[in-house]
Amino acid sequence: MFNLMKTAVLMAAITALFMAIGALIGGKAGMMFALLLALGMNVFSYWFSDQLVLRMYNAQEVDETSAPQFYRMVRELAQRAQLPMPRVYLIQEDAPNAFATGRNPEHAAVAATTGILRVLSERELRGVMAHELAHVRHRDILISTISATMAGAIGMLANFAMIFGGRDEEGRPANPIVGLLVAILAPIAASLIQMAISRAREFEADRGGAEISGDPQALAAALQKIQRYAQGIPLEAAERNPATAQMMIMNPLSGGGLKGLFSTHPSTEERVERLLEMAARGVR
Known part of the structure; x- marks a missing residue:
């Protein structure tokens, strides 16, 4: 129920941003158009955003024939988590990362x-995939997928406002400086909405993943190794679609420009510390 409430708040906040930008572009008419667009995109995001994100990353579905060891690992962890078997995908990228999606x-x-x-050992990879299945079990995947899709749309709409300008209530051209500010601030506002729900979600997925795999130390070691390797290997699809970065187990962005101002992930050090505390308590 709480995650359903978070999803509703997310949709309302994104819709409000759409309406504000629509009002800048076309006054009351623009606001109503933006409202209808936001409602349409919310419906689209609910049903199709997972397919859109997988397509962004050119993810290829695999099965027990094409990736037997990896597929069996996911199946065993899904059974431990008492979850239906998810679809399993591989992304042809050198950067080490993973995510879960779906409604x-x-x-x-x-x-x-x-x-x-x-990069990872089998034990470490089990920890990572258990983390992703924890997102599924906690029903975080709908929130993260919708926020990724909608935050990207906010950025595009804000750029449209900057390029084509806007209208005030009397239909007169708006101040171009206002359009520039909206183009800068609207994506930041969308990122803040993502940040508000993402950090705590990652801690919970770490905890849940450690319980599913029964090995908190493996996930801690995986996070440390991913951070070391990911620093020197860009994930091109994430760089092109930065709104999707918060879906990953580790922030994949290089940190250049505005993309580096906000991080939707807590620090790796704090995540590792919490996992090692679980291990010390004998969590299995």
């Missing part, structure tokens, strides 16, 4: 880069 556990997918399969 509910019955329509979930997990994806990992080929880089993470090469």
Whole structure:
């Protein structure tokens, strides 16, 4: 129920941003158009945003024939988590990372880069995929997928406002400085909305993943290794679609420009510390 409330708040906040930008572009008419657009995108995001994100990353679905060891690992962890078997995808990228998507556990997918399969040991990879399945079990995947899709749309609409200008209530051209400010501030506002729900969600997925795998130390070691390797290997799809970065187990962005101002992930050091505390308490 709490995650349903968070989803409703997210949709309302994104819709309000759409309406504000629409009002800048076309006054009351622009506001109504933006409202209808936001409602349409919310419906689209609910049903199709997982497919859109997987397509952004050129993710290829695999099965027990094409990726037997990885597929069986996910299946075993899903059984431990008492979840339906999700669809399993691989992304041909050297950067080590992984994410989960979908609208509910019955329509979930997990994806990992080929880089993470090469970098991590089997034990560490189990910890990572258990983390992603914890997102599925906590029903975080709908929130993260919708926020990624809608935040990207906010950025595009804000750029439209900057390029084509806007109208005030009397239909007169708006101040171009206002359009520039909106183009800068609207994506930041969308990022703040993502940040408001993302950091705590990652801590909970770490905890849940450690319980599913029964090995908090493996996930802690995986996070440390991913951070070391990811620093020197860009994830091109994430750089092109920065709104999707918060879906990953580790922030994949290089940090250049405005993309580096806000991080939707807590520090790796704090995440590792919490996991090692779980291990010290004998969590299995």
